């Protein structure tokens with residue numbers, strides 16, 4: 001979704017840029033971001049983000065209620081890169097809107113960068129940076145001009161705005177394009193410029209809502225190089241929503257959200273390890289008959305499926321099963337054209353917890369060489 005629609009009467013800089021459905025009283029822009037005074041010392045909290053029992057409901061059609069977020073608990077450590085992975089409509093943007101104090105939670109608590117989203121929303125908004133799903137850059141203005149306007153909205157003095165703009169452009173690798181109109185920049189450059197803009201006021205936590213949606217793989221990789229550099233060099237805390245599996249793999253921890261609920265949380269490795277079994281896929285001369293044969297070979301608790309992608313099943317140590325399955329199939333006169341065993345992917349994790357796939361591409365096993373029809377292929381990744 002796009003974050004909630006705005007309210008022009010309120011002068012809070014973040015609200016003016018993003019909009020909000022429930023607006024908190026405004027306060028003057030803090031001296032900490034103006035560069036004119038010494039910043040107030042605020043002790044660093046243990047967690048950059050801490051959420052308990054977060055609920056956000058909207059009035060739905062014909063008097064119904066849409067429960068966008070249904071009781072989320074999570075903690076994100078300082079300096080952590082955390083992914084919120086889920087399909088369209090899962091509640092990712094709504095959660096970000098609440099965590100950035102742009103929408104008021106229906107129930108629950110959240111503390112972001114040391115401030116409570118309900119009781120100190122203006123402080124939350126000052127301490128976070130946001131990258132929205134849809135570009136808010138002015139294509140006719142140069143990179144520098146876009147940054148300058150944003151910096152001034154945040155109350156930075158002209159001088160400080162200039163120096164911060166130079167710094168963030170440097171970090172984004174865009175110094176040589178600072179005088180280019182935004183309309184002439186590539187999609188990846190624009191995204192990096194938007195990230196740079198979100199960093200102008202030195203936020204403690206950066207929220208990125210679907211940061212690489214619409215970008216080609218090369219631009220996506222560039223954006224991620226930039227985000228990794230931010231994390232490694234500046235210790236930024238990054239909260240990323242995405243429905244791209246490979247994007248979530250870039251993060252230290254992932255929460256999988258589905259229909260407003262977190263269904264699994266952990267490091268990518270731990271989430272996949274918890275699934276355990278490898279996926280074995282066989283392409284044969286007769287997949288329906290092959291399925292019956294395979295079912296007779298594997299333990300009875302193993303589900304064996306046959307569809308347009310071939311015969312598939314989940315077993316521990318998948319590659320060790322392939323020769324046995326091939327031998328059994330050959331005994332029944334069924335030729336095996338291809339065989340593959342792959343460790344669990346994040347999509348398998350998603351499927352395990354929701355019964356649905358996030359990835360629409362099919363798993364294609366590598367064809368076996370004609371001379372060795374049962375050659376085993378072990379993959380290190382792949383999709384369902």
Ligand SMILES: Nc1ncnc2c1ncn2[C@@H]1O[C@H](COP(=O)(O)OP(=O)(O)OP(=O)(O)O)[C@@H](O)[C@H]1O
Nearest residue numbers: 001058059066068087088089090091092093094095
């Ligand atoms: N302002 C709103 N009013 C009513 N319903 C809303 C509003 N914002 C979001 N919703 C509903 O809440 C649910 C969660 O939406 P949300 O945008 O948070 O999901 P998402 O995971 O970010 O999806 P996407 O990736 O498509 O943006 C959806 O059913 C959506 O239609």
